[in-house]
Amino acid sequence: MPDQHPITLTVNGVTYARSVEPRLTLADCLREDLELTGTHLGCEQGICGACTVLLNGEAVRSCLMLAVQADGQTITTIEGLAPDGRLTPLMRALRAHHGLQCGFCTPGIVVQMSSFLDTNPHPTEAEIRRALAGHLCRCTGYQGIVDAVLACAQRSMAHDESGAGSR
Numbered sequence: 284m285p286d287q288h289p290i291t292l293t294v295n296g297v298t299y300a301r302s303v304e305p306r307l308t309l310a311d312c313l314r315e316d317l318e319l320t321g322t323h324l325g326c327e328q329g330i331c332g333a334c335t336v337l338l339n340g341e342a343v344r345s346c347l348m349l350a351v352q353a354d355g356q357t358i359t360t361i362e363g364l365a366p367d368g369r370l371t372p373l374m375r376a377l378r379a380h381h382g383l384q385c386g387f388c389t390p391g392i393v394v395q396m397s398s399f400l401d402t403n404p405h406p407t408e409a410e411i412r413r414a415l416a417g418h419l420c421r422c423t424g425y426q427g428i429v430d431a432v433l434a435c436a437q438r439s440m441a442h443d444e445s446g447a448g449s450r
Contacts, residue, residue, distance in 0.1 A: 295363030
């Protein structure tokens with residue numbers, strides 16, 4: 284039996300205690316042990332971005348991180364962005380601007396862009412494209428994603444100016 288290491292993860296507001304092999308990736312832990320299958324595995328080399336999750340609020344590639352490295356950390360997956368099942372403004376914008384394509388890479392893009400908009404609520408198109416550069420979408424339809432992020436940011440700006448609240 285391989286070595287097992289006890290870890291505790293807080294994922295989407297729920298604390299989990301598990302014993303894991305030291306070589307288990309965070310992505311595999313999320314998908315297989317916690318059954319949070321919204322995190323997808325594409326290249327398993329950190330290039331495609333499909334496995335992006337938030338670790339203590341920062342976007343990371345969960346295929347490049349071991350579960351034991353995340354011990355004691357707070358993780359948000361795509362499931363955690365809309366825990367009540369209601370789409371976020373960014374998710375609604377992606378749907379409205381045809382930014383979903385086949386959907387395989389969408390969870391990682393949504394997680395990345397949510398984090399991006401939190402730190403840069405009024406980005407330019409060039410800034411959005413730079414933030415998206417770490418995601419490979421084989422559908423090659425980045426324009427809809429860029430349009431959706433811009434629309435979400437503009438909507439947020441309109442709310443900020445009217446005092447109606449944020450995203």
